[in-house]
Amino acid sequence: MTQLALVIDLNVCVGCHACVTSCKEWNTSGSAGPLADTMPYGKDPSGAFFNRVQTFEVGEYPDTQTVHFPKSCLHCEDPPCVPVCPTGASYKRKEDGIVLVDYDKCIGCKYCSWACPYGAREVDPVRKVMTKCTLCVDRIYDRTRPEAERKPACVLACPTSARLFGDIHDPDSEVAQAIREQGGYALMPEWGTHPANHYLPRRRATSHIHDDELLRADNPLKVDGLLPRPPKSDPSLDDVMSW
Amino acid sequence: MRPDYSVLLLTTLIGAGQGLFVALFTVQLVALAGQLPSPDGHAFYAHGSLLALALLVGGLVASFFHLGRPERAWRSAAMWRTSWLSREVIVLPALMGAVLVFGVAHLVGFRPVVVTLPSGLAIDATLAFGTAGTLLAFALFLCTAMIYACLPFLREWATPLTVLNFTLLGSASGFTVAAAFAAFTAPGATRFLAGWAFVLTLLGAISRTASLVRNARLKPRSTPQTALGIKHPRIVQRSAGFLGGSFNTREFFHGRPASVLRTVKWTFLLLAFAVPLALLALGGPAGSGPVLAAAFLSQYAGLLAERWFFFAQASHPQNLYYQDVA
Numbered sequence: 001m002t003q004l005a006l007v008i009d010l011n012v013c014v015g016c017h018a019c020v021t022s023c024k025e026w027n028t029s030g031s032a033g034p035l036a037d038t039m040p041y042g043k044d045p046s047g048a049f050f051n052r053v054q055t056f057e058v059g060e061y062p063d064t065q066t067v068h069f070p071k072s073c074l075h076c077e078d079p080p081c082v083p084v085c086p087t088g089a090s091y092k093r094k095e096d097g098i099v100l101v102d103y104d105k106c107i108g109c110k111y112c113s114w115a116c117p118y119g120a121r122e123v124d125p126v127r128k129v130m131t132k133c134t135l136c137v138d139r140i141y142d143r144t145r146p147e148a149e150r151k152p153a154c155v156l157a158c159p160t161s162a163r164l165f166g167d168i169h170d171p172d173s174e175v176a177q178a179i180r181e182q183g184g185y186a187l188m189p190e191w192g193t194h195p196a197n198h199y200l201p202r203r204r205a206t207s208h209i210h211d212d213e214l215l216r217a218d219n220p221l222k223v224d225g226l227l228p229r230p231p232k233s234d235p236s237l238d239d240v241m242s243w
Numbered sequence: 244m245r246p247d248y249s250v251l252l253l254t255t256l257i258g259a260g261q262g263l264f265v266a267l268f269t270v271q272l273v274a275l276a277g278q279l280p281s282p283d284g285h286a287f288y289a290h291g292s293l294l295a296l297a298l299l300v301g302g303l304v305a306s307f308f309h310l311g312r313p314e315r316a317w318r319s320a321a322m323w324r325t326s327w328l329s330r331e332v333i334v335l336p337a338l339m340g341a342v343l344v345f346g347v348a349h350l351v352g353f354r355p356v357v358v359t360l361p362s363g364l365a366i367d368a369t370l371a372f373g374t375a376g377t378l379l380a381f382a383l384f385l386c387t388a389m390i391y392a393c394l395p396f397l398r399e400w401a402t403p404l405t406v407l408n409f410t411l412l413g414s415a416s417g418f419t420v421a422a423a424f425a426a427f428t429a430p431g432a433t434r435f436l437a438g439w440a441f442v443l444t445l446l447g448a449i450s451r452t453a454s455l456v457r458n459a460r461l462k463p464r465s466t467p468q469t470a471l472g473i474k475h476p477r478i479v480q481r482s483a484g485f486l487g488g489s490f491n492t493r494e495f496f497h498g499r500p501a502s503v504l505r506t507v508k509w510t511f512l513l514l515a516f517a518v519p520l521a522l523l524a525l526g527g528p529a530g531s532g533p534v535l536a537a538a539f540l541s542q543y544a545g546l547l548a549e550r551w552f553f554f555a556q557a558s559h560p561q562n563l564y565y566q567d568v569a
Contacts, residue, residue, distance in 0.1 A: 108311020
Protein backbone atom coordinates (compact mmCIF):
# COMPACT_ATOMS: atom_id res chain seq x y z
CA MET A 1 0.00 0.00 0.00
CA THR A 2 1.25 3.40 -0.95
CA GLN A 3 1.37 6.20 1.60
CA LEU A 4 2.53 9.45 0.09
CA ALA A 5 4.00 11.90 2.56
CA LEU A 6 6.39 14.74 3.13
CA VAL A 7 9.58 14.47 5.15
CA ILE A 8 10.71 17.82 6.47
CA ASP A 9 14.32 18.33 7.50
CA LEU A 10 14.37 20.79 10.40
CA ASN A 11 18.15 20.86 10.17
CA VAL A 12 17.99 22.48 6.75
CA CYS A 13 14.85 24.63 6.87
CA VAL A 14 15.79 28.31 7.00
CA GLY A 15 12.23 29.59 7.50
CA CYS A 16 12.00 31.49 4.21
CA HIS A 17 8.26 30.75 3.70
CA ALA A 18 8.83 29.85 0.03
CA CYS A 19 6.81 26.67 0.61
CA VAL A 20 3.97 28.73 2.13
CA THR A 21 3.70 31.13 -0.79
CA SER A 22 4.14 28.50 -3.48
CA CYS A 23 1.49 26.35 -1.78
CA LYS A 24 -0.92 29.26 -1.67
CA GLU A 25 -0.16 30.18 -5.27
CA TRP A 26 -0.73 26.67 -6.59
CA ASN A 27 -3.81 25.94 -4.56
CA THR A 28 -5.52 29.27 -5.12
CA SER A 29 -5.28 28.85 -8.88
CA GLY A 30 -6.19 25.17 -8.99
CA SER A 31 -9.22 23.35 -10.29
CA ALA A 32 -10.85 23.33 -6.83
CA GLY A 33 -11.33 27.09 -6.89
CA PRO A 34 -9.57 29.91 -5.08
CA LEU A 35 -8.18 29.46 -1.59
CA ALA A 36 -9.69 32.63 -0.29
CA ASP A 37 -8.33 35.49 1.80
CA THR A 38 -10.33 38.16 3.57
CA MET A 39 -8.95 41.69 3.67
CA PRO A 40 -5.53 40.61 2.36
CA TYR A 41 -4.37 44.23 2.25
CA GLY A 42 -6.51 45.48 5.14
CA LYS A 43 -5.81 46.03 8.80
CA ASP A 44 -6.51 42.47 9.94
CA PRO A 45 -5.69 40.16 7.04
CA SER A 46 -6.84 36.56 7.27
CA GLY A 47 -7.20 33.61 4.99
CA ALA A 48 -6.89 29.89 4.49
CA PHE A 49 -3.46 28.35 4.04
CA PHE A 50 -2.54 24.68 3.74
CA ASN A 51 0.97 25.22 5.00
CA ARG A 52 2.45 27.51 7.63
CA VAL A 53 6.02 28.01 8.81
CA GLN A 54 6.33 28.77 12.50
CA THR A 55 9.40 29.75 14.45
CA PHE A 56 10.38 28.51 17.88
CA GLU A 57 13.31 29.28 20.14
CA VAL A 58 14.71 26.26 21.92
CA GLY A 59 16.91 26.71 24.95
CA GLU A 60 18.01 29.62 27.11
CA TYR A 61 20.12 32.51 25.84
CA PRO A 62 22.96 32.31 24.90
CA ASP A 63 22.59 28.59 24.28
CA THR A 64 19.61 28.79 21.92
CA GLN A 65 18.58 27.27 18.65
CA THR A 66 16.06 28.88 16.33
CA VAL A 67 13.85 26.19 14.86
CA HIS A 68 11.75 26.98 11.80
CA PHE A 69 8.87 24.57 11.77
CA PRO A 70 6.82 24.04 8.58
CA LYS A 71 3.42 22.62 9.43
CA SER A 72 0.76 21.17 7.15
CA CYS A 73 -1.61 18.22 7.17
CA LEU A 74 0.35 15.14 8.21
CA HIS A 75 -1.87 12.71 6.25
CA CYS A 76 -2.15 10.44 9.27
CA GLU A 77 -2.32 6.73 8.62
CA ASP A 78 -5.09 6.59 11.23
CA PRO A 79 -6.65 10.02 10.73
CA PRO A 80 -8.99 11.05 13.58
CA CYS A 81 -10.58 13.71 11.34
CA VAL A 82 -12.07 11.20 8.88
CA PRO A 83 -14.46 9.01 10.93
CA VAL A 84 -16.03 12.03 12.69
CA CYS A 85 -17.15 13.69 9.44
CA PRO A 86 -20.96 13.35 9.26
CA THR A 87 -21.19 13.64 5.47
CA GLY A 88 -18.22 11.60 4.30
CA ALA A 89 -16.67 14.72 2.78
CA SER A 90 -13.47 14.02 4.68
CA TYR A 91 -11.81 10.86 3.45
CA LYS A 92 -8.52 9.06 3.08
CA ARG A 93 -7.66 7.69 -0.34
CA LYS A 94 -6.93 3.97 -0.36
CA GLU A 95 -4.59 4.11 -3.33
CA ASP A 96 -2.08 6.65 -2.01
CA GLY A 97 -3.09 7.51 1.56
CA ILE A 98 -3.79 11.19 0.91
CA VAL A 99 -6.42 12.67 3.26
CA LEU A 100 -8.75 14.89 1.25
CA VAL A 101 -11.93 16.95 1.63
CA ASP A 102 -14.69 16.78 -0.97
CA TYR A 103 -15.57 20.48 -1.08
CA ASP A 104 -18.94 19.71 -2.68
CA LYS A 105 -20.04 17.51 0.22
CA CYS A 106 -18.63 19.53 3.13
CA ILE A 107 -21.27 21.31 5.22
CA GLY A 108 -18.72 23.41 7.10
CA CYS A 109 -19.55 22.06 10.58
CA LYS A 110 -15.84 22.27 11.58
CA TYR A 111 -16.08 19.04 13.57
CA CYS A 112 -13.10 17.54 11.70
CA SER A 113 -10.94 20.50 12.71
CA TRP A 114 -11.82 19.82 16.35
CA ALA A 115 -10.82 16.20 15.79
CA CYS A 116 -7.37 17.08 14.41
CA PRO A 117 -4.84 17.51 17.24
CA TYR A 118 -2.43 19.30 14.91
CA GLY A 119 -4.68 22.15 13.78
CA ALA A 120 -3.95 21.25 10.18
CA ARG A 121 -7.40 22.11 8.83
CA GLU A 122 -8.62 25.61 8.04
CA VAL A 123 -12.03 26.82 6.95
CA ASP A 124 -12.07 28.74 3.71
CA PRO A 125 -13.63 32.08 4.73
CA VAL A 126 -15.45 32.56 1.43
CA ARG A 127 -16.42 29.06 0.32
CA LYS A 128 -17.31 28.19 3.95
CA VAL A 129 -15.96 24.65 3.63
CA MET A 130 -13.07 22.91 5.33
CA THR A 131 -9.80 22.94 3.41
CA LYS A 132 -6.45 21.28 3.96
CA CYS A 133 -3.23 20.20 2.29
CA THR A 134 -3.90 17.90 -0.68
CA LEU A 135 -0.25 17.04 -1.30
CA CYS A 136 -0.99 18.84 -4.60
CA VAL A 137 -3.02 15.84 -5.75
CA ASP A 138 -3.93 17.79 -8.90
CA ARG A 139 -0.26 18.13 -9.77
CA ILE A 140 1.59 14.97 -8.73
CA TYR A 141 -0.39 12.80 -11.17
CA ASP A 142 -0.43 15.34 -14.01
CA ARG A 143 1.03 13.46 -16.97
CA THR A 144 1.34 16.63 -19.04
CA ARG A 145 4.16 17.73 -16.72
CA PRO A 146 7.69 16.45 -16.88
CA GLU A 147 8.36 13.72 -14.32
CA ALA A 148 10.55 16.01 -12.21
CA GLU A 149 7.71 18.50 -11.74
CA ARG A 150 5.19 15.94 -10.50
CA LYS A 151 5.78 16.91 -6.91
CA PRO A 152 3.92 19.15 -4.43
CA ALA A 153 4.49 22.85 -5.04
CA CYS A 154 6.12 23.31 -1.63
CA VAL A 155 8.71 20.62 -2.35
CA LEU A 156 9.67 22.20 -5.67
CA ALA A 157 9.87 25.66 -4.11
CA CYS A 158 12.13 24.80 -1.19
CA PRO A 159 15.53 26.42 -1.87
CA THR A 160 17.36 24.21 0.62
CA SER A 161 15.69 20.89 -0.25
CA ALA A 162 14.36 20.65 3.27
CA ARG A 163 11.20 18.99 1.96
CA LEU A 164 11.26 15.48 0.58
CA PHE A 165 8.25 13.81 -1.02
CA GLY A 166 7.51 10.15 -1.68
CA ASP A 167 6.00 6.88 -0.55
CA ILE A 168 7.02 6.16 3.03
CA HIS A 169 5.86 2.54 2.70
CA ASP A 170 8.40 1.83 -0.04
CA PRO A 171 11.59 1.00 1.86
CA ASP A 172 13.77 2.08 -1.07
CA SER A 173 12.17 5.50 -1.44
CA GLU A 174 14.11 8.64 -0.62
CA VAL A 175 11.66 9.49 2.19
CA ALA A 176 11.74 6.05 3.81
CA GLN A 177 15.52 6.05 3.76
CA ALA A 178 15.65 9.54 5.23
CA ILE A 179 13.29 8.54 8.06
CA ARG A 180 15.26 5.36 8.71
CA GLU A 181 18.75 6.74 8.52
CA GLN A 182 18.33 10.26 9.86
CA GLY A 183 16.02 9.63 12.79
CA GLY A 184 12.75 10.76 11.24
CA TYR A 185 9.99 11.15 13.83
CA ALA A 186 6.24 11.82 13.99
CA LEU A 187 4.49 14.66 15.85
CA MET A 188 2.43 13.98 18.99
CA PRO A 189 2.86 10.21 18.89
CA GLU A 190 0.77 10.01 22.09
CA TRP A 191 -2.53 10.10 20.18
CA GLY A 192 -1.87 7.09 17.96
CA THR A 193 -2.67 8.94 14.76
CA HIS A 194 0.45 7.61 13.02
CA PRO A 195 1.21 10.71 10.95
CA ALA A 196 2.61 9.91 7.53
CA ASN A 197 4.62 13.13 7.39
CA HIS A 198 7.84 12.88 9.34
CA TYR A 199 10.36 15.41 10.58
CA LEU A 200 14.13 15.02 10.58
CA PRO A 201 15.71 16.36 13.75
CA ARG A 202 18.18 19.18 14.14
CA ARG A 203 21.73 17.90 14.06
CA ARG A 204 24.53 19.94 15.54
CA ALA A 205 27.62 19.79 13.30
CA THR A 206 30.62 18.84 15.45
CA SER A 207 34.04 17.45 14.58
CA HIS A 208 36.79 16.09 16.78
CA ILE A 209 40.41 16.84 15.87
CA HIS A 210 42.89 14.51 17.46
CA ASP A 211 46.54 15.33 18.12
CA ASP A 212 47.78 12.91 15.52
CA GLU A 213 45.81 14.82 12.93
CA LEU A 214 47.76 18.00 13.77
CA LEU A 215 51.17 16.40 14.00
CA ARG A 216 52.44 14.23 11.23
CA ALA A 217 52.96 11.11 13.26
CA ASP A 218 54.67 9.16 10.51
CA ASN A 219 57.30 11.79 9.68
CA PRO A 220 60.49 9.67 9.23
CA LEU A 221 62.61 12.30 10.97
CA LYS A 222 60.72 11.60 14.18
CA VAL A 223 62.02 8.09 14.11
CA ASP A 224 65.51 9.57 14.58
CA GLY A 225 64.37 11.80 17.44
CA LEU A 226 65.35 14.91 15.45
CA LEU A 227 61.81 16.17 15.29
CA PRO A 228 59.71 17.64 16.62
CA ARG A 229 62.06 20.54 17.04
CA PRO A 230 61.78 22.34 19.30
CA PRO A 231 60.03 19.70 21.47
CA LYS A 232 56.36 20.40 22.05
CA SER A 233 57.02 21.12 25.66
CA ASP A 234 59.49 23.93 24.88
CA PRO A 235 58.34 27.45 24.20
CA SER A 236 58.37 28.31 20.52
CA LEU A 237 57.90 31.51 18.54
CA ASP A 238 54.11 31.33 18.43
CA ASP A 239 53.45 28.66 21.09
CA VAL A 240 51.95 26.43 18.43
CA MET A 241 54.43 25.55 15.77
CA SER A 242 56.47 22.46 16.02
CA TRP A 243 57.66 20.53 13.05
CA MET B 244 -12.27 26.04 22.40
CA ARG B 245 -14.38 29.00 21.33
CA PRO B 246 -17.96 28.60 22.55
CA ASP B 247 -20.30 28.99 19.59
CA TYR B 248 -23.71 30.28 20.60
CA SER B 249 -25.53 28.13 18.06
CA VAL B 250 -24.09 25.00 19.68
CA LEU B 251 -24.81 26.29 23.20
CA LEU B 252 -28.45 26.85 22.22
CA LEU B 253 -28.66 23.54 20.37
CA THR B 254 -27.43 21.37 23.24
CA THR B 255 -29.35 23.17 25.99
CA LEU B 256 -32.65 23.47 24.09
CA ILE B 257 -32.79 19.88 22.90
CA GLY B 258 -31.66 18.71 26.37
CA ALA B 259 -34.63 20.47 27.95
CA GLY B 260 -36.93 19.17 25.19
CA GLN B 261 -35.75 15.60 25.71
CA GLY B 262 -36.12 15.90 29.49
CA LEU B 263 -39.58 17.39 29.16
CA PHE B 264 -40.75 14.54 26.97
CA VAL B 265 -39.32 11.94 29.32
CA ALA B 266 -41.11 13.76 32.18
CA LEU B 267 -44.45 13.71 30.31
CA PHE B 268 -44.16 10.02 29.63
CA THR B 269 -43.07 9.29 33.20
CA VAL B 270 -46.22 10.98 34.44
CA GLN B 271 -48.30 8.84 32.09
CA LEU B 272 -46.63 5.66 33.34
CA VAL B 273 -46.99 6.60 37.00
CA ALA B 274 -50.61 7.63 36.43
CA LEU B 275 -51.21 4.30 34.70
CA ALA B 276 -49.88 2.56 37.80
CA GLY B 277 -52.39 4.53 39.81
CA GLN B 278 -49.87 6.51 41.82
CA LEU B 279 -50.91 9.88 40.36
CA PRO B 280 -54.26 11.34 39.32
CA SER B 281 -54.56 11.01 35.54
CA PRO B 282 -53.91 14.43 33.98
CA ASP B 283 -55.99 15.88 31.19
CA GLY B 284 -54.61 14.32 27.99
CA HIS B 285 -55.37 17.39 25.94
CA ALA B 286 -53.91 20.06 28.17
CA PHE B 287 -50.97 18.17 29.65
CA TYR B 288 -49.73 15.52 27.20
CA ALA B 289 -50.68 17.14 23.89
CA HIS B 290 -49.66 20.68 24.73
CA GLY B 291 -46.67 19.42 26.70
CA SER B 292 -45.51 17.47 23.65
CA LEU B 293 -45.97 20.61 21.61
CA LEU B 294 -43.75 22.48 24.06
CA ALA B 295 -41.11 19.70 23.92
CA LEU B 296 -41.30 19.78 20.14
CA ALA B 297 -40.86 23.55 20.15
CA LEU B 298 -37.69 23.17 22.26
CA LEU B 299 -36.35 20.47 19.93
CA VAL B 300 -37.14 22.51 16.81
CA GLY B 301 -35.53 25.56 18.41
CA GLY B 302 -32.36 23.57 18.98
CA LEU B 303 -32.41 22.24 15.44
CA VAL B 304 -32.83 25.72 14.00
CA ALA B 305 -29.97 27.02 16.17
CA SER B 306 -27.71 24.24 14.94
CA PHE B 307 -27.98 25.47 11.35
CA PHE B 308 -26.22 28.69 12.32
CA HIS B 309 -23.15 26.63 13.16
CA LEU B 310 -22.82 25.37 9.59
CA GLY B 311 -20.87 27.05 6.82
CA ARG B 312 -23.13 25.50 4.16
CA PRO B 313 -26.49 24.86 5.88
CA GLU B 314 -28.17 24.06 2.56
CA ARG B 315 -26.20 20.81 2.50
CA ALA B 316 -27.15 19.78 6.04
CA TRP B 317 -29.19 16.83 4.73
CA ARG B 318 -25.94 15.14 3.74
CA SER B 319 -24.90 14.81 7.37
CA ALA B 320 -26.98 11.67 7.94
CA ALA B 321 -24.64 9.67 5.71
CA MET B 322 -21.85 8.56 8.02
CA TRP B 323 -23.83 7.14 10.96
CA ARG B 324 -21.53 4.10 11.07
CA THR B 325 -18.58 6.16 12.30
CA SER B 326 -19.73 9.65 13.28
CA TRP B 327 -21.63 10.53 16.45
CA LEU B 328 -22.59 13.82 14.84
CA SER B 329 -24.23 11.90 12.02
CA ARG B 330 -26.04 9.69 14.54
CA GLU B 331 -27.31 12.80 16.32
CA VAL B 332 -28.58 14.13 13.02
CA ILE B 333 -30.63 10.94 12.56
CA VAL B 334 -31.88 10.53 16.13
CA LEU B 335 -33.01 14.16 16.61
CA PRO B 336 -35.65 14.15 13.80
CA ALA B 337 -36.68 10.63 14.83
CA LEU B 338 -37.33 11.91 18.36
CA MET B 339 -39.21 14.91 16.98
CA GLY B 340 -41.38 12.50 15.00
CA ALA B 341 -42.07 10.37 18.08
CA VAL B 342 -42.92 13.46 20.17
CA LEU B 343 -45.24 14.71 17.45
CA VAL B 344 -47.01 11.37 17.11
CA PHE B 345 -47.28 11.02 20.90
CA GLY B 346 -48.77 14.50 21.19
CA VAL B 347 -51.17 14.10 18.29
CA ALA B 348 -52.34 10.71 19.61
CA HIS B 349 -53.21 12.35 22.92
CA LEU B 350 -54.75 15.34 21.14
CA VAL B 351 -57.18 13.32 19.05
CA GLY B 352 -57.59 10.55 21.62
CA PHE B 353 -56.06 7.89 19.37
CA ARG B 354 -55.53 5.17 21.96
CA PRO B 355 -56.24 1.73 20.47
CA VAL B 356 -55.01 -1.14 22.63
CA VAL B 357 -51.88 -2.62 21.09
CA VAL B 358 -51.40 -5.49 23.48
CA THR B 359 -52.90 -6.65 26.77
CA LEU B 360 -50.40 -7.84 29.35
CA PRO B 361 -51.06 -11.10 31.26
CA SER B 362 -51.80 -8.98 34.33
CA GLY B 363 -54.72 -7.48 32.46
CA LEU B 364 -53.02 -4.11 31.89
CA ALA B 365 -53.88 -2.69 28.47
CA ILE B 366 -50.98 -1.14 26.56
CA ASP B 367 -52.38 1.48 24.21
CA ALA B 368 -50.76 3.22 21.26
CA THR B 369 -49.67 6.31 23.24
CA LEU B 370 -47.63 4.08 25.55
CA ALA B 371 -45.90 2.52 22.54
CA PHE B 372 -45.13 5.96 21.06
CA GLY B 373 -43.98 7.22 24.44
CA THR B 374 -41.66 4.26 24.96
CA ALA B 375 -40.14 4.79 21.53
CA GLY B 376 -39.74 8.51 22.22
CA THR B 377 -38.13 7.90 25.61
CA LEU B 378 -35.62 5.47 24.13
CA LEU B 379 -34.86 7.98 21.37
CA ALA B 380 -34.48 10.77 23.95
CA PHE B 381 -31.85 8.78 25.83
CA ALA B 382 -30.18 7.78 22.55
CA LEU B 383 -30.00 11.48 21.70
CA PHE B 384 -28.38 12.31 25.05
CA LEU B 385 -25.77 9.67 24.24
CA CYS B 386 -25.18 10.92 20.68
CA THR B 387 -24.90 14.58 21.67
CA ALA B 388 -22.51 13.88 24.52
CA MET B 389 -20.40 11.42 22.55
CA ILE B 390 -19.76 14.06 19.87
CA TYR B 391 -17.56 15.67 22.53
CA ALA B 392 -16.56 12.66 24.61
CA CYS B 393 -15.18 10.72 21.63
CA LEU B 394 -12.32 13.14 20.94
CA PRO B 395 -9.50 11.69 23.03
CA PHE B 396 -7.14 14.66 22.95
CA LEU B 397 -9.78 17.10 24.18
CA ARG B 398 -9.22 15.60 27.58
CA GLU B 399 -11.70 17.80 29.45
CA TRP B 400 -14.41 16.20 27.29
CA ALA B 401 -13.12 12.66 26.89
CA THR B 402 -14.74 11.14 29.95
CA PRO B 403 -17.93 9.19 30.71
CA LEU B 404 -18.84 12.13 32.96
CA THR B 405 -19.61 14.12 29.80
CA VAL B 406 -22.36 11.63 28.88
CA LEU B 407 -23.62 11.59 32.45
CA ASN B 408 -23.67 15.39 32.63
CA PHE B 409 -25.52 15.87 29.35
CA THR B 410 -28.10 13.28 30.40
CA LEU B 411 -28.60 14.57 33.95
CA LEU B 412 -28.54 18.28 33.11
CA GLY B 413 -30.92 17.84 30.17
CA SER B 414 -33.26 15.69 32.23
CA ALA B 415 -33.14 18.09 35.18
CA SER B 416 -34.05 21.12 33.05
CA GLY B 417 -36.75 19.08 31.31
CA PHE B 418 -38.33 17.98 34.58
CA THR B 419 -38.15 21.52 35.91
CA VAL B 420 -40.00 22.92 32.90
CA ALA B 421 -42.42 20.00 33.15
CA ALA B 422 -43.12 20.88 36.81
CA ALA B 423 -43.77 24.51 35.89
CA PHE B 424 -45.98 23.40 32.98
CA ALA B 425 -47.89 20.96 35.21
CA ALA B 426 -48.60 23.72 37.75
CA PHE B 427 -50.80 25.33 35.07
CA THR B 428 -52.18 22.24 33.31
CA ALA B 429 -52.05 19.25 35.66
CA PRO B 430 -51.73 20.41 39.28
CA GLY B 431 -51.93 16.83 40.51
CA ALA B 432 -48.56 16.00 38.96
CA THR B 433 -46.72 19.19 39.97
CA ARG B 434 -45.40 17.92 43.28
CA PHE B 435 -44.22 14.67 41.72
CA LEU B 436 -42.42 16.42 38.85
CA ALA B 437 -40.87 19.09 41.05
CA GLY B 438 -39.61 16.36 43.37
CA TRP B 439 -37.89 14.53 40.55
CA ALA B 440 -36.59 17.79 39.09
CA PHE B 441 -35.03 18.46 42.51
CA VAL B 442 -33.41 15.00 42.59
CA LEU B 443 -32.13 15.26 39.01
CA THR B 444 -30.78 18.78 39.60
CA LEU B 445 -28.99 17.56 42.70
CA LEU B 446 -27.53 14.57 40.84
CA GLY B 447 -26.53 16.89 37.99
CA ALA B 448 -24.79 19.21 40.45
CA ILE B 449 -22.86 16.27 41.87
CA SER B 450 -21.75 14.88 38.51
CA ARG B 451 -20.91 18.32 37.09
CA THR B 452 -18.86 19.09 40.19
CA ALA B 453 -17.13 15.74 39.76
CA SER B 454 -16.13 16.68 36.22
CA LEU B 455 -14.95 20.11 37.43
CA VAL B 456 -12.74 18.41 40.01
CA ARG B 457 -11.48 15.91 37.45
CA ASN B 458 -10.67 18.58 34.87
CA ALA B 459 -8.89 20.76 37.41
CA ARG B 460 -6.48 17.89 38.05
CA LEU B 461 -5.76 17.00 34.42
CA LYS B 462 -2.15 17.10 33.35
CA PRO B 463 -1.58 17.85 29.66
CA ARG B 464 -0.47 14.84 27.67
CA SER B 465 0.66 16.88 24.69
CA THR B 466 3.41 19.39 25.35
CA PRO B 467 5.52 21.71 23.18
CA GLN B 468 8.08 18.90 23.29
CA THR B 469 5.78 16.30 21.74
CA ALA B 470 4.22 18.86 19.41
CA LEU B 471 7.60 19.70 17.86
CA GLY B 472 9.42 16.49 18.69
CA ILE B 473 12.27 18.41 20.31
CA LYS B 474 13.58 17.27 23.67
CA HIS B 475 14.24 20.45 25.59
CA PRO B 476 12.41 21.83 28.58
CA ARG B 477 12.31 25.39 27.22
CA ILE B 478 10.59 25.90 23.87
CA VAL B 479 9.20 29.38 23.20
CA GLN B 480 7.25 30.38 20.13
CA ARG B 481 8.67 33.42 18.34
CA SER B 482 6.36 33.51 15.33
CA ALA B 483 3.11 31.82 14.34
CA GLY B 484 4.05 32.36 10.71
CA PHE B 485 1.63 35.22 10.02
CA LEU B 486 0.71 38.58 11.50
CA GLY B 487 -3.09 38.57 11.12
CA GLY B 488 -5.55 36.07 12.55
CA SER B 489 -6.51 32.74 11.08
CA PHE B 490 -9.08 30.03 11.59
CA ASN B 491 -6.69 28.38 14.05
CA THR B 492 -6.31 31.49 16.20
CA ARG B 493 -10.09 32.06 16.34
CA GLU B 494 -11.79 28.65 16.53
CA PHE B 495 -9.72 27.17 19.35
CA PHE B 496 -9.42 30.11 21.76
CA HIS B 497 -12.15 31.69 23.87
CA GLY B 498 -10.05 34.84 24.17
CA ARG B 499 -11.22 35.70 27.69
CA PRO B 500 -9.06 36.09 30.79
CA ALA B 501 -9.08 33.37 33.44
CA SER B 502 -11.12 35.61 35.73
CA VAL B 503 -14.05 35.46 33.28
CA LEU B 504 -13.88 31.66 33.32
CA ARG B 505 -13.99 31.65 37.11
CA THR B 506 -16.95 34.03 37.13
CA VAL B 507 -18.84 31.92 34.60
CA LYS B 508 -18.13 28.78 36.60
CA TRP B 509 -19.60 30.19 39.81
CA THR B 510 -22.45 31.75 37.85
CA PHE B 511 -23.52 28.44 36.40
CA LEU B 512 -23.10 26.60 39.69
CA LEU B 513 -25.41 29.20 41.21
CA LEU B 514 -27.98 29.60 38.41
CA ALA B 515 -28.16 26.01 37.17
CA PHE B 516 -28.09 24.26 40.54
CA ALA B 517 -28.35 26.34 43.73
CA VAL B 518 -31.14 28.74 42.70
CA PRO B 519 -33.36 26.09 40.99
CA LEU B 520 -32.91 23.72 43.94
CA ALA B 521 -34.14 26.43 46.30
CA LEU B 522 -37.01 27.45 44.01
CA LEU B 523 -38.05 23.81 43.43
CA ALA B 524 -38.07 23.19 47.18
CA LEU B 525 -40.13 26.34 47.60
CA GLY B 526 -42.53 26.10 44.66
CA GLY B 527 -42.85 22.31 44.36
CA PRO B 528 -44.86 21.54 47.49
CA ALA B 529 -46.86 24.76 47.06
CA GLY B 530 -47.51 23.97 43.38
CA SER B 531 -46.69 27.55 42.50
CA GLY B 532 -46.44 27.99 38.72
CA PRO B 533 -44.55 31.30 38.69
CA VAL B 534 -41.93 30.04 41.17
CA LEU B 535 -41.38 26.87 39.17
CA ALA B 536 -41.22 28.87 35.93
CA ALA B 537 -38.58 31.07 37.55
CA ALA B 538 -36.71 27.91 38.56
CA PHE B 539 -36.64 26.81 34.92
CA LEU B 540 -35.56 30.21 33.60
CA SER B 541 -32.73 30.34 36.13
CA GLN B 542 -31.70 26.78 35.33
CA TYR B 543 -31.80 27.36 31.59
CA ALA B 544 -29.66 30.50 31.88
CA GLY B 545 -27.32 28.58 34.15
CA LEU B 546 -27.05 25.73 31.65
CA LEU B 547 -26.17 28.19 28.88
CA ALA B 548 -23.33 29.41 31.10
CA GLU B 549 -22.43 25.81 31.90
CA ARG B 550 -22.19 24.95 28.20
CA TRP B 551 -20.12 28.10 27.56
CA PHE B 552 -17.72 26.99 30.28
CA PHE B 553 -17.71 23.43 28.91
CA PHE B 554 -16.31 24.73 25.63
CA ALA B 555 -14.04 27.42 27.03
CA GLN B 556 -12.40 25.03 29.45
CA ALA B 557 -11.45 22.51 26.77
CA SER B 558 -7.91 23.14 25.67
CA HIS B 559 -7.07 21.85 22.21
CA PRO B 560 -3.56 20.51 21.60
CA GLN B 561 -3.30 22.56 18.39
CA ASN B 562 -2.97 25.60 20.69
CA LEU B 563 0.58 24.46 21.38
CA TYR B 564 1.37 25.72 17.88
CA TYR B 565 -0.17 29.10 18.70
CA GLN B 566 1.36 29.88 22.07
CA ASP B 567 1.33 33.60 21.28
CA VAL B 568 -2.47 33.61 21.22
CA ALA B 569 -2.96 31.46 24.30
